[in-house]
Amino acid sequence: MFRFPPPFRAALAVSSDIDYTTPGYFLDLHAFVNGNGQTRFGRGLGLDIADSFWFYRANPEISEGISYFEGTCEKEKDAAVIREGIQQGRIDTLHAYGDFSLGGGFRRELAERALSRLGLSVPIWINHGDDHNFQNVLAPGTYGDLPEKRSAGGWPSRPVEYHADLFGRLGIQFIWTGDLTCVVGQERPCSAWEYYRAHRAGARAGPAAAWVLDRLARAAGATLPGRVFRRGIEHLGYPVRGRNDLVWLDRLRDGRSIWRFQRFGDFTRDCIEDLTDVLSEEILDRLVANEGAMVLFTHFGKSRVLQGSARELPAGAAEAFRRLARFRDAGKIWVARTSRLLRHLVVLKRLSAWREGDLVALEWQEDPVLGSLGDLRDLATVAVRVGEGEVRRIVSAGRALPAGVWRAHGAGSCAWIDFANGSLAETV
Ligand SMILES: [Zn+2]
Known part of the structure; x- marks a missing residue:
């Protein structure tokens, strides 16, 4: 994907x-x-x-x-x-x-x-x-x-x-x-060092101090010393690092x-x-x-x-x-x-795809907030790597997608398909 x-x-x-x-x-x-x-x-x-x-x-x-x-x-x-x-x-x-x-x-x-x-x-x-x-x-x-x-x-x-x-x-x-x-940039790993460096403006101490307290807080977990170390990070003027x-x-x-x-x-x-x-x-x-x-x-x-x-x-x-x-x-x-970007990120969390011969299957998990997913709007921002060999059929949520909804791109191990069916800018 x-x-x-x-x-x-x-x-x-x-x-x-x-x-x-x-x-x-x-x-x-x-x-x-x-x-x-x-x-x-x-x-x-x-x-x-x-x-x-x-x-x-x-x-x-x-x-x-x-x-x-x-x-x-x-x-x-x-x-x-x-x-x-x-x-x-x-x-x-x-x-x-x-x-x-x-x-x-x-x-x-x-x-x-x-x-x-x-x-x-x-x-x-x-x-x-x-x-x-x-x-x-x-x-x-x-x-x-x-x-x-x-x-x-x-x-x-x-x-x-x-x-x-x-x-x-x-x-x-x-x-x-x-x-x-x-x-800068979420939905990717961010180290403690990068995090505290990014938030150093206005802080009372350099990012190294917050980084050390973060290491100690993580090692101590949910214990009392862990809470004290987190308070220490806040005292220095940094928000405590989350995901x-x-x-x-x-x-x-x-x-x-x-x-x-x-x-x-x-x-x-x-x-x-x-x-x-x-x-x-x-x-x-x-x-x-x-x-x-x-x-x-x-x-x-x-x-x-x-x-x-x-x-x-x-x-x-x-x-x-x-x-x-x-x-x-x-x-x-x-x-x-x-709204388009956030929905796309949720769609990625709820979608899985696999290949069987000339078939690509897409399975959609129900979302507690967005409900059932997988309509053309959800497919419009999705692209799936399919690898070697021609893809002839795509089944999404148990139903075969009509030809014309999806397109094949690339060749060999780099082959992929998308469902944009025209310019992304035109899809609402
Ligand atoms: Zn306002």
Whole structure:
């Protein structure tokens, strides 16, 4: 099995939180990033990058920005732009139900209203903002996925912000709850030394100190000294090293299974101007060299220079997008919207393939979140090495695939098949 659609050996998704993005800027930026025609920011790059959206805005300090409804009213504001964005694959993420920072005010009824109006699927949820966003999930002090809490005396009560039972109707399969990494490239081995070196910025001591404590913590396991060594790593200013997965199966506090993912980046480089650094030639080269996959964290509509909404695309950011398009055109980096990349990684975990004579069989394991897999959308990003001899039949989930769905490539021991049946960019 190939890890990514050939010829790509690395993969990148760009995940932008919608904070500060004005409707006009949103349309102009996505015409440039996703389209192919002439735009205000230059000729379109045809990149598969999808954005996020809010239904509501209740933050007293952010007065601009795209949202489905006007404030928290029933009156629609940018509903048409958002609906079209989802249908065109330019939006695949709900950045929580809205911006409730500073003032709070989210309630379950708002989620129910949003759902009844939208009628479209959105596969990704990303937590937003400060601790007034009780809608957030799996984070301390939030209630989005907590159907019941207990008073100090043990009496049960039901938080009015609980909404995670609606995730199924909304189509949410992947969540981000704040996990950021400085390591370039996930879904590949990453040594402790590489991990602590990547996170050294702002730490109180060099990576060697954290590396030594990590070795000791691992040797001590779940014992008390192990916990003390881990606290020591945190005390030095490093996050304790975990696995380098991009996406992993987790459970919400109401018991629902969900895929959780991490993003690459840091909170001090989350503006449009920072794309120059976080999509630098050096970082893209490193991603290609280590053959990883990652989801970049940013805010397309947030300007560090203006300390608010971006008005223009800075030259450095436009060049960063062009650089990314060059890596794609050179067959080095598969640029895929976040939902496509994450789904692909889950598909790889659930698919096995083997060969018997002129037959290739594909078997799909049921996924607790995504359900049954193996339709044409799942096959579209899969490529299987088949080795010597002609392949005449492919059976997927017990059914023979019609000719024309799959194609053979290469020869001899390097032979492989794929199911793209046309350009990947055209498959939704
Ligand atoms: Zn946000």
